[in-house]
Amino acid sequence: MENLIIPCKSRPPELPTHLAFRQEVPLENPNQHRPVVSLPRRNAPRSNFDSNISHLCRKGEIHEAVELLGRVRGKVRPSTYEGLLDACIDRNSIGLGRKLHSLVDLVVEADGFVQTKLVGMYAKCGSLDDARKVFDGMRDKDLYAWSAMVGACSRAGRWEEVVELFVSMVRDSVLFDGFLLPKILQACGNSKNISVGKVVHSLAIRRGMCTHVRVCNSVLTMYAKCGDLKSAHRAFDCMDERDDVTWNALISGHCHQGNVVEARKLFDAMRGGGLDPTSMTWNLLISGYSQLGNWEVAVDLMRKMEDNGIAANVFTWTCLISGCGHNGQQAQALDLFRMMLIAAVEPNRVTLACVISACASLQTLNRGIEVHSLAVTLGMADHVLVGNSLIDLYAKCGDVKAAEQVFDAVSEKDLYTWNSMIGGYFQAGYSGKAHELFTRMMESGVECNVITWNVMISGYMKNGDDDQAINLFRRMEKEKIKPNTATWNSLIAGYAHNGEKDKALGVFRQMHSCGVPLNSVTILSLLPSLANLISLNKVEEVHGCALRRDLDFVTSISNSLIDAYAKAGKIEYSLAVHETMSSRDVITWNSMLGGFVLHGHDRSAIKLFRVMRNQGCRPTRGTFVSLLKAYGLAGMVDDGKRVFTSISEEHSIMPAVEHYLSMVELYGRAGRLSEALEFIENMPVEPDASIWMAFFTACRFHKNVSLALAASENLVNLEPSNGTFHDLLEQASALCGGTLSKGIQKDQATQRLVGRSWTVIDHQVHEFTNGNSDQHSELHPLLKRIDAGSREFEPLPA
Template sequence: MALAIARQAVFLENSHNTTILLKLLNSTTTSLSKTQQAHSQIITTGLFTHTYFTTKLLSLYANGQYFSQATLLLDSIPNPDIFSFTTLISACSKSHQYNHVFCAFRQMLCFGFLPDKYIFPSVIKACSGISALGIGRQVHSFVSVTGFGLDTFVQSSLVHMYVKCGEMNDAHRVFDRMLDKSVVCWSALVAGYARNGYIDKAKDKNGLFYESLVMLQKMHLEGFKPDGTTISCVLSVVGDLEGLEMGIQIHGYVLKQALQSDKWVVSALLDMYGKCRCPSAMMRVFNELPQMEVASCNALVAGLSRNGLVEDALNVFKHFKEKKIELNVVSWTSMIASCTQNGKDIEALQLFREMQLSGVKPNAVTIPCLLPACANIAALMHGKAAHCFSIRKGISSDVYVGSALIDMYGKCGRIVDSRHCFDRLPTQNLVCWNAIMCGYAMHGMAREAIGIFNLMQENGHKPDFISFTCVLSACCQGGLTEEGLQYFEKMSEEYGIKARMEHYACITTLLSRAGRLQEAYDMIKEMPFEPDACVWGALLSSCRVHGNVSLGEVAAEKLFKLEPSNAGNYVLLSNIYATKGMWKEVNRVRDAMSSMGLTKNPGCSWIEIKNKVYTLLAGDRSHPQMAQIIERLERLNMEMKKSGYLPDTNFVLQDVEQQDKENILCGHSEKLAVGLGLLCTPPGSALRVIKNLRICGDCHSVIKFISMYEKREIFVRDTNRFHHFKDGMCSCGDYW
């Protein structure tokens, strides 16, 4: 002891040594080696027993984020005081080292020290950081019994903690007890209500979304000025509620407070006007910007896309590129998603290619946005390329990427690859299960879809309304009428899921395809809500298949009122009349279409050849290889006639001569696509065709023959399902 005191005396007498040590200890940042040098001097000079020096040293370790060394130092101090623990806990909390916070807090309590108003906020922040609600409640109780329950900083920390953990009632109770409410607390509460709100409750003025707007009003009335963060959160709520009037008022406040230069506020305004379907107001906000910024550009593109103005969004995006704005991964991903969701699939693929050429790296959000475009037009090679990219980047096991891959392979006719992707996922959520079930349904593999439905439940996943849509669709495609009806009943009785419009549409199709059209119509009349166009469309389509004129007219009249500008409904009714030779009625329907300015959507098919997607229209002769395609199809037609096949001209719904009918059949888009595939691919290779309409019976028979004669597998996806043609047979069993 005497020796230690002598060392201290000698060291302290040397003012130079003292100055250097104090300068080092008072430094805000220093290297680990310098800190350890100071630590060594304190030990060798016997100053380790001085709390002042050890606390300073502890702060130096903690501020440099050398938390392991700081913890070891604290453990070695013989008599630490409250300041030692305060220093370490505060530093660890600031650096988000929340586990170290809890360890130091526990150690402090073991030494018998009670936390104060400086320690509690740091510990509460740690609870918030890892959403440790249970520990947070315990700390809150500790706050109350130690008498710090009315301290402003402690209360503010508790409000933030409860907001972060989603416990808005508790947050509001603490807030109401505060004597000195700050802008920060008001903002936290408003943002919390916005983040944790529910749209359906909010619209009834009985939910957390609506409460966030009420809190904003109270905040303003009590003299507090909401900042940019608060305004941004509330604008997001207003957009979700489509509360345009409130949004305009908040916009006015933004202008009065000169917050229009805040990039987050501007982005929130653009987002709000986009959600409120006011693209003109959105454009005005954007045009008033002093300079374009990438977050605002992203919000504008998303808003235009949300309002169906995808062409405008593409033009704006092109303009941003020309202006050399540094577009980020969000910009590109948003534009790709917009194209995919609005039928611009080829443009989406082009954008993905441009994105990589520009040096922006796609991420785990980009790939799921791109893959539906590949699926929509059966661009299998592009889909495979995206799959390879995800493997190289290590994101193929991401559940969202995985579910998109399952969907893409299923829609490209590769159901086996789809199942492989499903099986290789380390974890499967409900989206993945529904995706593989939907794939099996689309391929007419009803038993496999039902097997997945059962396996999903065995693995602990409860089916949702989408799961039942998939299984009902599978029963439709597989002709499992009675089983489908049983699942429909179980959905509400055993699973508590109320039937939605899409479920009734499936049951309508299920009954109608089985020829039970009257039952389908009776069920529609008993629906608990008004049937929409999907339900009536399912009945009309089946009336076309079965030639039921009376029910077809009923369904068509309903559809004319629901979708007056949908030419497809008029065409279906016209086709029903045509199959019965009712040409006067056919002309009446076509005249009605003409007077309304409606034109029939032409049959359109897509086929991918050597990484390029080709589009062929029914009756179109503009393709450079059309002469060769027609010649190849006519040769096949001759071979078919030798085999006893005669063209089924009942599918030509025009009052023309027999030879003209055969020529029209030859020009159907799916036949043209298959003909192009035969010309441009090696013998024996598979062909994959997508059609925008239901495949006609004649084309179905022809492609069955071609698959046998050319020894090819041919996959055709129409609006209903996939048809796998092989060796003269189709996977649908001629039931579609």
């Protein structure tokens, strides 16, 4: 197909057989398919009925006109129908249009002009499906009919359908003209269908249309959008005349591939050639840098643009905001939005959608509500694009009621609307409501897509209903929706999340045998669930799959492997993965550091931290948690203290509870209990249960009962979780030599505690007080507290 991109003057290549014409079309008269009047009725003299109906129509009394037509059908000319259909389009009244359609008689029905007008009426009044039905029912489709249908699909953004229409059109021996060609090329570009795009290009050459700059621009754009920049450049080189659109299309192509360097070069070459960049050119470049996350350069370009007398417009700002959003800089996006408003640039629907989506990611409901009210002021709140983002915002912030209200207010719902609302119900835990809406969606004739099914399946998985998820997964086949990688990933992630690691692995293997391509999400969902001492061979199996698909170069996967191997007891494998990595991020170092600490390799961890610093990697909170633990293991209390001080002083990181916890453990392990207590008492924040628990453990280890008692008193005052109570009880009993959990399986006990049942504690307290109360008198305050707590909850039925 490479040889299709040739200068216009050369001989075009042969068409693929499936696109061969049924009959040869003479090329010299491209308009020959525009029919001249073909039916006798069209030439019929204008009757009184025609005049009366047209008169009513002109007066705006269209209902009366349609009424009259109903009484005299069969006696009016097709052109009168056309006038009425135009009136329906003007009023956007599909109801009247339908009525008119029902009044079309047999003779008028045979008129291609009226049929084409009907296609246009249905499409413009919002029912593309009805338009398609009329179109499919037409016996002889001329170029006007094809143009109407292609135009309708283009306006609706149904690019694949436009491409299909083009293929059938060629099979029908109808060829495009100068009006239709750009639309078809646009569709090829937007649907990334380069093979049909090349056919269109070759036909355009064959018909001598590639001499106009507009046609060439369409061709170039098609190649650029399909990502074939080599062909785009060749088309560029073949052009005798170029305008700003030509340059912009090429610049846009490079920006979309993330190649801003080449885009910048073209920008300079354009200026060198004496052509001034337009605001479009600047916006393309700004968008390119912004999408790469390089928003400093993007903002700089915006300033330069304004210095050159081109004002930043809504597109410029939206490009910047969207770029921040895509690069995890949501707070930055909101700042830019504020700046945009200060600059008095009015946001449009796309801007609002981006900003609301940023609020949703940040879960800042208040800012979201501000933007919502702005959208109301601008009259855009009920628009489908804005509404969809709002539904997602309210769902993510936990306000399902508000999400529901927006859902109801959006009159022209699309797939995003339904899918977001269904997802919102699942996020709030309303599986039943989600299913109800899913059923309503199916019944109202909306065609679900694979994402709808994925939302349902992952929603059920998240809510712990595996059976329903699997049922839906099986139902997909019947509904002729092919599960994609994300569908399989939902099942794997769901099982892994619910602790069913064998089932997760089973689905993974099935996915593999079905030939479904896996991606990094697949691996990242599965690996952590296999990170335990008995799963080494399974980690290796998944590692193998990643290797075979070249996914081991994905940093996040390597990071996950380091973690999994460490937890599976093979720190040397973790190290091997770490050594072979081409690019390491801070998570890589943190995982390796954590692995060393887990295996008690304190000196290796301390050494690794130095390597990390030498390679210029900025440590994070997590780094210091592991590092302090390493110093604790090494018994290097004073060095640990220095590291702790450096967290805030050198690295400007506010120490978090985990760091204080590591310090308490560090003191505790070294037996420096009074120093630990002093450290706890001097903490700038209130010590939480984990801190006191660590101190308690240290006291227990060093057999200091009085300090342990102090710790336990502080602990119970904090109303710790059931799990902490359980641990505390176990340790307390061990400290005093008792047998607290006698007769109770630990797993069983934990399981019931998780369900917020206090039965176990009740039982233990009972055993504690009735059994060995004398022996444990020292822990009396603790017991009283537990006893009081146990009455606040209804025990689960046995």
